Amino acid sequence: MFSGFMINAWQVGTIVAIVAGVVGFVVVLRGDVFAAHAVPNGAFAGAAGASVVGLSPLLGLGVFALIAALGIGVLRRFGQRDATTALVLVLSLATGSALLSQSTQYASSTYALLFGEILGVSSAHLIPLLALGATCVGAVALRWRALLLSAVTPDIASARGLRQGRLDAGFLVIVALATTMTVPVVGALLVFSLMVGPPAAARLLVSRPGRAMGLATLLSLVVLWSALVAAYETNWPVGFFVSTGSTLVYLVARRISQHGTE
Amino acid sequence: MPDALSVEHLTVTLHGRTILDDVSFSIQPGEFTGLIGSNGVGKTTLLRAILGLQPYETGTISVNGEPRDLQHAAIGYVPQKIALDSDVPLRVIDFVTLGLDAERWGLRRRSAAQRDRVAALLEAVGGAHLATKRLSELSGGEQQRVFIAHALVREPSLLLLDEPLASLDPRNVQEIVALLHRLAHEHHVAILLSAHEMNALLPVMDRVVYLTGGHCASGPTNEVVQTDVLSALYGHHVDVLQVHGRVFVIAEPNDATDNLPEHPTLTVH
Amino acid sequence: MGWFFASGLFTSPPVQVALVIGAVAATVSAVVGVLAMVRGLAFAGHALTDVAATGGSGAVLVGASPLGGFLGGALVGAGAIALAGHGPQQRRDVATGIVLSAATGLSALFLYLDATTNATTGVTQRVLFGSLFSASSSTVPVAIELGAATLLLTAVIARPLVLSSLSRELARARGIPVGVVSGVFLVTLAMAVGLSALTIGSLLSTALLVGPAAAAVRVTTRMSYALVIASGIGIVSTWLGITLAYDSYNWMPHHQSLPVSFFVVVDVVVAYGLCSLVAARRARGRRV
Numbered sequence: 042m043f044s045g046f047m048i049n050a051w052q053v054g055t056i057v058a059i060v061a062g063v064v065g066f067v068v069v070l071r072g073d074v075f076a077a078h079a080v081p082n083g084a085f086a087g088a089a090g091a092s093v094v095g096l097s098p099l100l101g102l103g104v105f106a107l108i109a110a111l112g113i114g115v116l117r118r119f120g121q122r123d124a125t126t127a128l129v130l131v132l133s134l135a136t137g138s139a140l141l142s143q144s145t146q147y148a149s150s151t152y153a154l155l156f157g158e159i160l161g162v163s164s165a166h167l168i169p170l171l172a173l174g175a176t177c178v179g180a181v182a183l184r185w186r187a188l189l190l191s192a193v194t195p196d197i198a199s200a201r202g203l204r205q206g207r208l209d210a211g212f213l214v215i216v217a218l219a220t221t222m223t224v225p226v227v228g229a230l231l232v233f234s235l236m237v238g239p240p241a242a243a244r245l246l247v248s249r250p251g252r253a254m255g256l257a258t259l260l261s262l263v264v265l266w267s268a269l270v271a272a273y274e275t276n277w278p279v280g281f282f283v284s285t286g287s288t289l290v291y292l293v294a295r296r297i298s299q300h301g302t303e
Numbered sequence: 304m305p306d307a308l309s310v311e312h313l314t315v316t317l318h319g320r321t322i323l324d325d326v327s328f329s330i331q332p333g334e335f336t337g338l339i340g341s342n343g344v345g346k347t348t349l350l351r352a353i354l355g356l357q358p359y360e361t362g363t364i365s366v367n368g369e370p371r372d373l374q375h376a377a378i379g380y381v382p383q384k385i386a387l388d389s390d391v392p393l394r395v396i397d398f399v400t401l402g403l404d405a406e407r408w409g410l411r412r413r414s415a416a417q418r419d420r421v422a423a424l425l426e427a428v429g430g431a432h433l434a435t436k437r438l439s440e441l442s443g444g445e446q447q448r449v450f451i452a453h454a455l456v457r458e459p460s461l462l463l464l465d466e467p468l469a470s471l472d473p474r475n476v477q478e479i480v481a482l483l484h485r486l487a488h489e490h491h492v493a494i495l496l497s498a499h500e501m502n503a504l505l506p507v508m509d510r511v512v513y514l515t516g517g518h519c520a521s522g523p524t525n526e527v528v529q530t531d532v533l534s535a536l537y538g539h540h541v542d543v544l545q546v547h548g549r550v551f552v553i554a555e556p557n558d559a560t561d562n563l564p565e566h567p568t569l570t571v572h
Numbered sequence: 573m574g575w576f577f578a579s580g581l582f583t584s585p586p587v588q589v590a591l592v593i594g595a596v597a598a599t600v601s602a603v604v605g606v607l608a609m610v611r612g613l614a615f616a617g618h619a620l621t622d623v624a625a626t627g628g629s630g631a632v633l634v635g636a637s638p639l640g641g642f643l644g645g646a647l648v649g650a651g652a653i654a655l656a657g658h659g660p661q662q663r664r665d666v667a668t669g670i671v672l673s674a675a676t677g678l679s680a681l682f683l684y685l686d687a688t689t690n691a692t693t694g695v696t697q698r699v700l701f702g703s704l705f706s707a708s709s710s711t712v713p714v715a716i717e718l719g720a721a722t723l724l725l726t727a728v729i730a731r732p733l734v735l736s737s738l739s740r741e742l743a744r745a746r747g748i749p750v751g752v753v754s755g756v757f758l759v760t761l762a763m764a765v766g767l768s769a770l771t772i773g774s775l776l777s778t779a780l781l782v783g784p785a786a787a788a789v790r791v792t793t794r795m796s797y798a799l800v801i802a803s804g805i806g807i808v809s810t811w812l813g814i815t816l817a818y819d820s821y822n823w824m825p826h827h828q829s830l831p832v833s834f835f836v837v838v839d840v841v842v843a844y845g846l847c848s849l850v851a852a853r854r855a856r857g858r859r860v
Contacts, residue, residue: 069666074668074669075618075665075669078618078669078672124783124786124844125786127618127778127782127783128782128783128841128844131775131776131778131779131783131837131841132779132837132841134701134775134776135701135831135836135838136834138700138701138831138834139830139831139834142828143824143828151696151697152683152687152696155680155696155700156679156680156683157680228680230680230775231680233669233673233676234677237666237669237670237673238670238673241666241670277684278680278681280677281677281680281681281684282677283677284673284674284677284678285674287670288670288677351741354741354744354745355744355747356741356744356745375746375747378745380745380746382739382741385738387738390609390786390789391610391738392606392788392789392792392794392795392797392798393610393795397795401735405732405735405748406731406732406743406747406748407732408728408729408731409728410727435793
C-alpha cells in the first residue's frame with residue numbers, strides 16, 4: 042500500500058486534505074456552502090473541455106473554476122444568490138456533459154471527473170500542486186481576521202472599511218484554486234463533501250476559531266487517508282469513501298455536541 | 304360581557320428557568336393595554352403563551368370567556384418583523400388577503416365583499432398606496448401598518464403586537480400608536496401591545512400590565528402611573544410629571560440603580 | 573422551416589414521448605419552483621436532485637424503473653432534509669449540504685457497481701444527464717398522473733404554505749400545522765424533481781426547478797402571473813431543447829448528437845438572462 046504509485050496518492054491526498062480543511066472551514070463559517078458546491082461543477086466543464094481538445098486537465102480545471110467563481114461573484118450582486126449559483130452550476134455541468142459526449146471515452150472520463158480517482162494527479166504535477174496549496178493556505182492566513190469578521194458581523198466589517206465585494210471575490214478565487222487541486226482526486230461532485238463535512242463537524246465541537254480550523258484540517262486528513270486505504274482495499278471509488286467519511290464525522294460531532302448541551 | 308382576555312396563574316418554565324411565575328391579569332373588550340417591561344423579562348414568552356405557541360406548566364388562558372384553543376380566529380397577531388427575500392412574488396394586497404383565511408386548504412376565488420374589506424382595511428391603516436408594492440420592499444413603519452391590516456382583516460376581538468414600536472423612529476411611533484388607538488375604537492378590538500418604554504403609549508393606554516422578575520402588576524393607567532406605585536415597581540425613585548397636559552415617566556439617573564435588573568429606560572421626549 | 577424542424581421530428585415516436593413528458597415535467601417544476609423561491613429553498617431543491625441521482629442509479633442496479641428510483645431517492649432526501657434542520661438559513665444549508673454529500677457518495681458507488689457488475693454502458697450519463705429520447709411510451713401516463721397529483725397537492729396546501737413561508741410564528745398562531753405543511757411541500761418538491769430528472773437527468777433537474785421560477789419572479793410581483801410565466805418558460809425551453817438536440821445530429825461533424833439536457837439548460841439560462849435584463853431596464857427606468 043505504501044509502494045510505487047500509492048506513494049504518489051498519499052502525497053497528493055495529504056496536500057488536498059490540508060487545503061480542503063483550511064478553505065472549507067472558511068466556507069462553512071461564511072455560509073457559502075452552495076458556492077463550494079457550484080465552483081467544482083464549473084471546473085468539471087473545464088476538465089471535460091480540456092480532455093476533448095487534448096490539453097492538460099489541470100489547466101482546464103483551474104481556468105473554469107476561476108470563471109465559475111468570478112461568475113458567481115458578479116451575478117450575486119444582482120440578487121437571487123442561490124438561484125444564480127444554481128444556474129451557473131447546472132450550466133457548467135450540462136456543458137461538460139455535452140463536451141464529453143463528443144469524446145470517445147465518454148463514460149469512463151465522465152465518471153472519473155465527477156467522482157474522482159486515486160491516481161487523478163500524476164507525480165509530475167506534485168510541484169504545481171504544492172504551490173497551489175501553499176497559495177490557498179497563505180491567502181487564508183493573510184486575510185484571516187478580515188474573513189472572520191466579515192463572516193460573523195458583516196455590518197461591523199463594512200463600517201471598519203472592509204470592502205465586502207472584493208473580499209467575497211477574493212475568497213471565491215481561493216475556493217476555485219482549492220477546487221482545482223481537489224477535483225481530480227475526489228471528483229467534482231464530491232469536493233464539496235470534503236470541504237463541508239469536516240469543518241462543519243469541527244465547528245460543532247470547538248468554539249475558538251483557530252482551534253476549530255486546526256481540528257477541521259485534522260479531520261479532513263483522517264477522512265481522506267482512510268478513504269485512500271478503503272479504496273485501495275476494495276477497488277471501489279475513492280469519492281464514495283470520502284463522502285461517507287465526511288458524513289460520519291459530521292454525524293458523530295453532532296451527537297457529541299448535543300450531549301454536551303443537554 | 305366576558306373579558307376579552309383573561310390570564311390566570313400562568314407559570315412558564317424555559318430550560319429550567321421560571322420565566323413567568325403565577326401571572327394573572329385580564330383585559331376588557333376594546334381596551335388598549337400596554338405590556339411593559341425591560342428586555343428579556345418575558346414579554347414575548349407571555350405573548351407566545353397567549354398565542355398558543357408556548358406550552359405552560361400551570362394556569363389558564365381564556366379569550367372571550369372560552370379556552371384560547373378554540374379561539375384562533377378571535378386573536379390577531381402582529382410579529383415584530385419578517386425577513387423576506389427581495390424576490391418573493393407577493394404584493395401587499397395579496398398578503399392582507401391571506402389574512403382572511405390563510406389556514407384553509409385549497410384555492411378559492413375572492414368575493415367582491417372580501418376584496419372591498421381588504422381595500423378598506425389597507426385604507427384604514429394608511430396603506431392604500433402600498434397595495435401593489437412587493438411585500439419585501441416595505442420600510443419598517445410600512446411593514447407594521449400592513450401587518451396590522453393583515454391581522455385585522457379577519458375581525459379578531461383581540462390584537463397582540465410584539466414590540467411594534469421597537470425599530471421605528473419617533474414620528475412613526477406616534478403615528479402607529481394613534482392608528483392603533485383609532486382602530487381599537489372603530490373595530491372594537493382589545494389591544495395588547497408589548498413595549499419596553501411606556502411614554503409613547505401614555506396618551507392612549509387604558510391599562511398597564513407591568514412585568515418584572517417573572518411577576519406582573521396590572522391596573523388602569525391612571526392608577527399605576529403614579530410616583531409611588533411606579534417607584535415601588537422599579538425598586539427606586541421614579542417621577543411622574545405632567546407637562547402641557549401630557550404625562551411623562553422619568554427615572555433619575557442613579558449609580559445604585561445600575562445594578563438593578565429592572566433599570567428603567569424611560570426618558571422624556 | 574424544414575431546416576429547423578428536421579424531417580421526422582414530429583412523426584418520430586420517441587420525440588412525441590419526449591415532448592409530452594418534457595411539458596409535464598416543465599409545468600410541474602415551474603409551479604413547485606415558484607413556491608420554493610418563496611420559501612428560500614433553492615439549495616434544498618438542488619440537494620434533492622442529487623439524492624434523486626442516488627435513487628436513479630440504485631434503481632438501475634436492481635433493475636427497477638428510473639422514474640421510481642428518482643422519485644424514491646428524492647422522497648428519502650426530502651425526509652432527511654426535513655429532519656436535519658430548521659433554524660437559520662446558514663445552518664439549514666450546512667445540514668442540506670451534508671445530506672447532499674452523503675447521497676452523492678452513494679451515487680458514486682452505485683454507478684460504479686452498475687458499470688462493473690451489470691456492465692451497463694452509459695449509465696452515468698443516462699442517470700445524471702438524462703436521455704429523454706430513450707424514455708419508453710409506457711412512462712407517459714405515469715408521468716401525467718404524477719404531474720396532476722403534484723399540482724393538486726400544491727393547490728391544496730397553497731395558502732397555508734405561503735403564510736408559513738413568510739412567518740412560521742404568524743402561521744402557527746393561526747393554528748396552521750406548519751410541520752405538516754412543510755412536509756407535504758417537500759413531497760411535492762420531490763415529485764417535481766423526480767419528473768424533471770426523468771427529462772433532463774437528475775443532476776440537471778435543478779435547471780427546470782429553479783431557472784424558470786427565478787426568471788418569472790424577476791418580471792412580475794404577482795404570484796399567479798409568476799406561475800404562468802414560469803410554466804411558459806419551462807415548456808418552451810424543453811420543447812426547443814428537444815428540437816435542437818434532434819437537429820444537432822445533422823450539424824455535428826461525426827453525426828454524434830448533443831444531449832437534450834444540454835440544450836434545455838442553455839435555453840433556461842438564456843430565458844433567465846433575458847428576464848434579468850428586462851428587470852434591470854425597468855429598475856433603471858423607474859429611477860430616471
